[in-house]
Amino acid sequence: MLDTARWSVLAPLLQATTAGRDLLDDTIRRLGPDAVVAAVLAEIGEIEHDVRLDLAFAGSVTSCLATASDHVVCLDLADAVRTLYGTEQHWPSLAVRTPAAELGEGGMGAWFHRRKGYPEAVDAVLSALRPHREDLGTLAVRFGSDKWGDLHWYTQHYERHFARLRTKPVKVLEIGIGGYDDPASGGASLRMWQRYFQRGLVHGLDVVAKTVAGPRIMTVRGDQSDAGFLDLLGSRLGPFDVVIDDGSHRNDHVQTSFHALFPHVRAGGLYVVEDLQTAYWPSWGGAADGGPGTSIGMLKSFVDGLNLAEVEDPRVDGGYVQRNISGISFHHNIAFVEKGLNAEEGGPEFLRTLG
Ligand SMILES: C[S@@+](CC[C@H](N)C(=O)[O-])C[C@H]1O[C@@H](n2cnc3c(N)ncnc32)[C@H](O)[C@@H]1O
Known part of the structure; x- marks a missing residue:
C-alpha cells in the first residue's frame, strides 16, 4: 500500500x-x-x-x-x-x-x-x-481545484508561504484527494501541486481508494484519524516539506493528524490546515467560541507555545510541538504552521518585574 x-x-x-x-x-x-x-x-x-x-x-x-x-x-x-x-x-x-x-x-x-x-x-x-510556470490561482482554475475562485480564496496565501519552496525538490502530502465516495474522481489539487512544484513529489491520502495519474503523483488509501497509520506513512514516505490537511475537516481528525504528522515535517517545512470554519460548528466537533478541544483552539494554543520561554502558565506545555514551531500564520479559514526549533531564551528575569 x-x-x-x-x-x-x-x-x-x-x-x-x-x-x-x-x-x-x-x-x-x-x-x-x-x-x-x-x-x-x-x-x-x-x-x-x-x-x-x-x-x-x-x-x-x-x-x-x-x-x-x-x-x-x-x-x-x-x-x-x-x-x-x-x-x-x-x-x-x-x-x-x-x-x-x-x-x-x-x-x-x-x-x-x-x-x-x-x-x-x-x-x-x-x-x-520548458512549461510556462503559471501562478497558483491559474493552476487551480486549470485543474479544477476549489482552492481559488469558488468556495475558497486560498491560493494567494499558499503563494506567499510556498514561494521559497517552489523550485526545490520538495515532498508534499495532502490529506484529502477529493471526489469523496467516487474512486474515479478527485485529484484536482494533486495535479495543481505537481505543476506548481516543478521538482516536487506529491502524495495524496484519502479514506477512499483513488487513482490519480501523474509522473510525480502517488495516492495512498488511509484514514486520517488513525494516528498509528499516519506515523507509519510519515516514516516510510516522509519527511515532508509540506503537509496540507484538506480531508474530513472534523475537529478530532484534524488534531489527531496534526500530532501524528507534524514530527514527519522537515525543519523549515510547513503544516497547513484548511477549512477552519468547522472549528466553530458544533456538528463538526467544533464549538461556537473556537475554544479548547477545537482545531482552531489547538492552533491558538501554539501561539502561547511559541512564546514558551516567557509563559509561566502551567497549562502551556513544553512538548514536542511547542518546541518545534517557529511561526504560525492565520488567514481566513486557513493556517500555516512553520516547523523549526523554538529554543530562544526568554527575556532576562529582572525585566519581568520592571514594567
Ligand atoms: C475537500 S475533499 C479534498 C479536495 C482536494 N484536496 C482538492 O483540493 O481538490 C475531501 C476529501 O477528504 C476525504 N476524506 C474524508 N474523510 C477522510 C479521512 N478520515 N481520512 C482521509 N481522507 C478523508 C474525502 O473522501 C474527500 O475526498
Whole structure:
C-alpha cells in the first residue's frame, strides 16, 4: 500500500538536477539512462507536433519517441533533465542536433521540403521541456481545484508561504484527494501541486481508494484519524516539506493528524490546515467560541507555545510541538504552521518585574 520504491529514480534525479554537470551525469549513469529517459518522457507527455525526440547520453542515443516523423530533434539527456526540472538559471544552452543531411529520394527539392516545419518541431519540443510556470490561482482554475475562485480564496496565501519552496525538490502530502465516495474522481489539487512544484513529489491520502495519474503523483488509501497509520506513512514516505490537511475537516481528525504528522515535517517545512470554519460548528466537533478541544483552539494554543520561554502558565506545555514551531500564520479559514526549533531564551528575569 505504501509504495516506497516508487520514487527510486525520480527522488535522486530531482535532487541532482541543479547540481553540477558531473554529478548529474554520475546520477544518470547510476540510475540507468533508460530509466531517466522514461522519466523525462512521462513528464513531458504529448508533444503538440509531429516530431521524434531522441535523447543522447554518453555518446549513444538511448531512446526516442517512436514516430515516423521526418523531424528528428536530438538533445543531450542531461540537458533535457536540467531544462525540464531546473529554473532559468539552470537552463543549459540546448544544443539541438539536426537530422543527418542526406539528400535521399527526390533530390534537393524534396530534401528542402522535408526540412520545412523543422523550426516548429524544435519549438514544440522546447516548449514541452520548458512549461510556462503559471501562478497558483491559474493552476487551480486549470485543474479544477476549489482552492481559488469558488468556495475558497486560498491560493494567494499558499503563494506567499510556498514561494521559497517552489523550485526545490520538495515532498508534499495532502490529506484529502477529493471526489469523496467516487474512486474515479478527485485529484484536482494533486495535479495543481505537481505543476506548481516543478521538482516536487506529491502524495495524496484519502479514506477512499483513488487513482490519480501523474509522473510525480502517488495516492495512498488511509484514514486520517488513525494516528498509528499516519506515523507509519510519515516514516516510510516522509519527511515532508509540506503537509496540507484538506480531508474530513472534523475537529478530532484534524488534531489527531496534526500530532501524528507534524514530527514527519522537515525543519523549515510547513503544516497547513484548511477549512477552519468547522472549528466553530458544533456538528463538526467544533464549538461556537473556537475554544479548547477545537482545531482552531489547538492552533491558538501554539501561539502561547511559541512564546514558551516567557509563559509561566502551567497549562502551556513544553512538548514536542511547542518546541518545534517557529511561526504560525492565520488567514481566513486557513493556517500555516512553520516547523523549526523554538529554543530562544526568554527575556532576562529582572525585566519581568520592571514594567
Ligand atoms: C475537500 S475533499 C479534498 C479536495 C482536494 N484536496 C482538492 O483540493 O481538490 C475531501 C476529501 O477528504 C476525504 N476524506 C474524508 N474523510 C477522510 C479521512 N478520515 N481520512 C482521509 N481522507 C478523508 C474525502 O473522501 C474527500 O475526498
